[in-house]
Amino acid sequence: MTIRLKLAAVLAAVAAATTLGTLATPANAASPVQAAAGRHGYNPQAPLGSFDNPVIIGGNQQLAVLTPAQRAATDQAKIKLAAEAKNHEEGTQLNTGMQPTTEHNCNLGVYWDQCDSVSWGRWTLATTLDRNHHEWATQQGYAANAIFKTYMDRSYDGGSTWDGIISTVVNTNAWGEPIYDGPGNWVRACIYNMDTYVVACDAWH
Numbered sequence: 277m278t279i280r281l282k283l284a285a286v287l288a289a290v291a292a293a294t295t296l297g298t299l300a301t302p303a304n305a306a307s308p309v310q311a312a313a314g315r316h317g318y319n320p321q322a323p324l325g326s327f328d329n330p331v332i333i334g335g336n337q338q339l340a341v342l343t344p345a346q347r348a349a350t351d352q353a354k355i356k357l358a359a360e361a362k363n364h365e366e367g368t369q370l371n372t373g374m375q376p377t378t379e380h381n382c383n384l385g386v387y388w389d390q391c392d393s394v395s396w397g398r399w400t401l402a403t404t405l406d407r408n409h410h411e412w413a414t415q416q417g418y419a420a421n422a423i424f425k426t427y428m429d430r431s432y433d434g435g436s437t438w439d440g441i442i443s444t445v446v447n448t449n450a451w452g453e454p455i456y457d458g459p460g461n462w463v464r465a466c467i468y469n470m471d472t473y474v475v476a477c478d479a480w481h
Contacts, residue, residue, distance in 0.1 A: 313441035316429070327440060330466060330475040333392040339479040342462065344435035350481065351459040357388065358409045358458075365380055387411065392478045394467070396422050401465035401478055413457035413481070415465035418449040423470040430455060431462045435480050457481065 312327040318341050322329035332340050342350070388411070389402035399417030407414060417426035426445045431438035443452030457463045466477035 308400065314439070315437065316440045317437045318435055325474040325476070326415055327475055330477040331394070333394070333476060333478050336479055339435075341436050342480055344434075345400045347434040347462070350462065354457075354459050358405070358411065361387070361405055362409050369471055388481075390465075390478050390481065392465075392476075394476045396469060396472075397467050397476075398423055399426050399467040399476075399478075400463050401428070401463065401481060402451075403481075404454075409418060411457045413463045413465075414451045414456040415443060416445070416449055416451045417465070417467045419467065419469065422472070423447055425468045425470060426452065428452065428455060428467070429464050429477065430457075431465060431480060435464075 283477055285340030316328055319328040320340070324337075325331050325397065329340070331337075333334040339346075377467060387404045391400045392398065397417060399415060401415050403411045403413045413428060415426050415428050424447060427440075428442045429438045429440050430442055442455055445452045455463065462480040464477045464480050466475055468475050
């Protein structure tokens with residue numbers, strides 16, 4: 277069974293759960309996204325909205341790097357949800373590409389997701405389970421009046437460092453290529469405004 281998700285058919289548009297005011301272009305705009313792929317380290321001194329210091333949605337800039345307690349809590353939440361799915365406590369239909377909605381969702385038909393928005397665009401991080409109850413993440417987004425990219429970052433230390441610009445989707449609301457998001461992995465979805473060089477991301481999952 278292929279792990280690739282077929283989430284594009286779930287929703288034509290994602291309702292935004294959070295809003296943020298207009299983001300100003302950083303004084304020293306970040307380099308193009310192509311040059312930003314690869315290994316990154318969090319740099320709070322970098323311009324806000326750059327690749328090494330993205331805007332974290334909802335004013336949660338303190339969640340750019342998770343504390344050890346936060347990392348442990350997110351891992352435990354993933355383990356708990358996977359156990360619930362394995363025991364069918366949420367009626368999760370395993371061995372399929374789609375799962376029914378739960379209280380964790382802002383979309384129908386996915387296992388877990390988070391929907392976010394800024395003044396110029398919106399994006400979603402969503403996960404599903406494979407036949408072994410392993411969680412996989414993908415992203416989707418849209419910006420009506422900007423050239424944009426959505427992508428995911430993946431960290432193994434809660435955001436101090438990460439592999440950036442994974443599963444890039446350009447100027448379309450298609451879903452990206454899934455990546456593993458089980459315990460010990462933290463993933464976030466980001467949207468990049470290619471007109472203003474601003475990066476906005478959700479918190480690590």
